Amino acid sequence: MSREKFGVALPEELVDELEELVDECADLGASRSESVEAILTAYFESDVDHVARVREIIIRR
Numbered sequence: 658m659s660r661e662k663f664g665v666a667l668p669e670e671l672v673d674e675l676e677e678l679v680d681e682c683a684d685l686g687a688s689r690s691e692s693v694e695a696i697l698t699a700y701f702e703s704d705v706d707h708v709a710r711v712r713e714i715i716i717r718r
Contacts, residue, residue: 667675679692687695701707 675689675692679687679689682692
């Protein structure tokens with residue numbers, strides 16, 4: 658599986674939550690990038706209707 662790098666801009670609240678998650682998993686030695694990858698992997702492997710969920714989140718914001 659190849660990897661592609663890209664930047665994202667996140668609201669401060671999400672950055673704070675991500676930092677907390679990274680801190681809580683410090684024993685794994687995972688970076689923020691690896692944590693975001695794990696979050697996305699879990700999301701896309703779930704049984705959620707991804708299009709509907711993303712549309713709902715975007716509309717709410």
